[in-house]
Amino acid sequence: MNRLFQLLAALFTFALPIQAQAEDIVAGLSQNAVQITATFVGSEILIFGAVKRDAPAPEGDLGVVIVVEGPSHEITVRRKERRMGIWVNTDSVEVQRAPSFYAIATSGPFNEVINQDVDGAMHISIPESIRIFQSEQVDDPENFAKAVIRIREDAGLYAMNEGAVHVTDNTLFDTRVQLPANLTEGAYKARIFLARGGEIIASHTADIEVSKVGIERWLYNLAHEQALIYGLMSLAIAIAAGWGASTFFRFVLRS
Amino acid sequence: MQIYLPIAEVSVNALLLLGLGGLVGVLSGMFGVGGGFLLTPMLFFIGIPPAVAVATEANQIVASSFSGVLAHLRRKTVDIKMGLVLQVGGLIGAFLGIQLFNYLKALGQVDLLVKLSYVIFLGIVGGLMFIESVRALMKTRGGQTVPTRRRHNWVHNLPIKMKFRASGLYISAIPPLMVGVLVGILAAIMGVGGGFIMVPAMIYILGMPTKVVVGTSLFQIILTTAFTTMMHATTNYTVDVALAVLLLIGGVIGAQIGTRIGVKMKAEQLRVLLAMMVLAVCIKLGLDLLIMPSELYSIGAGGH
Numbered sequence: 440m441n442r443l444f445q446l447l448a449a450l451f452t453f454a455l456p457i458q459a460q461a462e463d464i465v466a467g468l469s470q471n472a473v474q475i476t477a478t479f480v481g482s483e484i485l486i487f488g489a490v491k492r493d494a495p496a497p498e499g500d501l502g503v504v505i506v507v508e509g510p511s512h513e514i515t516v517r518r519k520e521r522r523m524g525i526w527v528n529t530d531s532v533e534v535q536r537a538p539s540f541y542a543i544a545t546s547g548p549f550n551e552v553i554n555q556d557v558d559g560a561m562h563i564s565i566p567e568s569i570r571i572f573q574s575e576q577v578d579d580p581e582n583f584a585k586a587v588i589r590i591r592e593d594a595g596l597y598a599m600n601e602g603a604v605h606v607t608d609n610t611l612f613d614t615r616v617q618l619p620a621n622l623t624e625g626a627y628k629a630r631i632f633l634a635r636g637g638e639i640i641a642s643h644t645a646d647i648e649v650s651k652v653g654i655e656r657w658l659y660n661l662a663h664e665q666a667l668i669y670g671l672m673s674l675a676i677a678i679a680a681g682w683g684a685s686t687f688f689r690f691v692l693r694s
Numbered sequence: 695m696q697i698y699l700p701i702a703e704v705s706v707n708a709l710l711l712l713g714l715g716g717l718v719g720v721l722s723g724m725f726g727v728g729g730g731f732l733l734t735p736m737l738f739f740i741g742i743p744p745a746v747a748v749a750t751e752a753n754q755i756v757a758s759s760f761s762g763v764l765a766h767l768r769r770k771t772v773d774i775k776m777g778l779v780l781q782v783g784g785l786i787g788a789f790l791g792i793q794l795f796n797y798l799k800a801l802g803q804v805d806l807l808v809k810l811s812y813v814i815f816l817g818i819v820g821g822l823m824f825i826e827s828v829r830a831l832m833k834t835r836g837g838q839t840v841p842t843r844r845r846h847n848w849v850h851n852l853p854i855k856m857k858f859r860a861s862g863l864y865i866s867a868i869p870p871l872m873v874g875v876l877v878g879i880l881a882a883i884m885g886v887g888g889g890f891i892m893v894p895a896m897i898y899i900l901g902m903p904t905k906v907v908v909g910t911s912l913f914q915i916i917l918t919t920a921f922t923t924m925m926h927a928t929t930n931y932t933v934d935v936a937l938a939v940l941l942l943i944g945g946v947i948g949a950q951i952g953t954r955i956g957v958k959m960k961a962e963q964l965r966v967l968l969a970m971m972v973l974a975v976c977i978k979l980g981l982d983l984l985i986m987p988s989e990l991y992s993i994g995a996g997g998h
């Protein structure tokens with residue numbers, strides 16, 4: 440028993456040298472819960488932190504990358520093509536994983552802060568965050584992935600802000616991430632990476648809970664849990680409004 | 695003023711939606727159409743997900759049609775009996791239409807076929823109506839009074855005759871039923887209310903007076919859209935009541951104004967405007983098919 444424990448302890452220290460790293464992240468968020476109310480117009484999260492060191496800072500510049508990511512959903516991307524002179528949807532691709540929101544802030548040009556292999560392994564940049572099913576029908580699935588990025592960038596849901604992370608004295612860092620008004624609820628995540636020479640030397644993850652509150656929450660729950668009552672309520676409102684306007688106009692025009 | 699919609703999950707300008715609802719309401723009260731054709735693309739443009747836009751619109755149309763019908767009822771320009779006969783036909787048609795739609799879908803390329811046939815159909819209906827009503831309008835301008843046409847065509851020689859007092863008709867119940875079935879099929883395939891096709895059909899096939907047509911069309915739209923609202927609310931959960939309220943406040947007021955404008959206009963003028971609107975929709979749909987879209991790709995919900 441005792442030997443087994445020793446063996447495990449040895450394995451642990453051997454297998455995870457990263458635990459004994461020289462630099463680590465201490466970070467905080469201005470809010471870790473975003474509440475969507477009826478008058479929600481978007482929000483801003485301040486993400487800040489410092490690098491904790493056991494030894495003096497090594498040579499070279501410190502790079503910081505901060506990613507705020509929304510929940511992923513499966514989506515279908517369709518493409519229009521001209522058939523017999525008319526534009527119709529033809530090919531479609533199932534996208535297995537595409538985040539509903541994805542904002543990256545970096546302390547410098549992305550390619551200089553993090554090298555391509557590391558990005559591929561850690562799924563940091565926007566193209567890396569999207570995963571497509573292997574598709575036999577389409578020759579160019581990459582164009583569909585690009586389209587998702589283009590459409591969502593236009594909608595303000597995907598953003599890459601190079602140079603938006605301010606690093607002070609190679610130790611303190613901070614950035615502001617804009618959350619747009621068309622935010623969907625779910626479990627969001629903030630990932631912070633420290634990099635030197637293109638390699639990641641430390642990382643940190645914090646959760647951000649985005650949820651509807653108040654009347655938004657109530658209506659959403661009613662619509663999903665008591666669909667029949669919700670439908671009847673919608674109709675009752677419609678009929679009452681129609682009758683109300685009619686009665687109002689009659690009195691106004693008579694008097 | 696921005697409002698976050700609980701089901702659509704987007705933030706929208708409340709005043710814009712009030713105005714949009716009002717505009718569609720005016721058309722609804724004037725012409726007896728639901729206005730979904732106009733509202734759907736506008737809601738897409740604002741960024742409302744298509745499924746939510748279509749379902750919520752149905753709810754808004756219930757409100758503006760009800761508002762319009764009450765105004766028409768007071769003027770006795772609703773033929774309830776005719777409306778009910780059309781409704782029965784419409785339900786049969788909707789049922790058949792869904793079957794047909796699924797059959798076409800299995801064959802593939804249903805989208806193209808439906809859109810093309812719709813453009814051609816609207817073009818013919820709108821064009822014929824435009825020519826007819828412009829001629830009628832020119833005759834009245836020339837000082838002649840247009841004789842109320844009592845055309846005796848095949849429609850009047852069928853069995854099961856019924857008296858439609860508000861329309862001043864004594865005709866067989868078969869033609870209105872058939873019109874209802876036809877509109878029901880088209881509505882189910884196209885995903886539109888069908889007021890567009892119903893109104894010209896009532897004027898030209900059934901020979902109903904234009905004024906009665908508007909109120910009667912609104913009457914049957916209420917039942918159809920109420921049913922659609924319930925279907926969407928219980929199966930897809932896509933009715934956004936906050937969006938509906940914003941649209942329908944504008945809509946019910948617009949419908950009252952529209953009805954009053956409609957009553958003050960001559961039947962021929964009303965028909966000219968309606969014909970122009972049908973043609974405008976036809977051209978719009980046609981251009982959508984012919985002009986290269988600025989974004990070729992679109993994102994839909996997952997699953998399939």
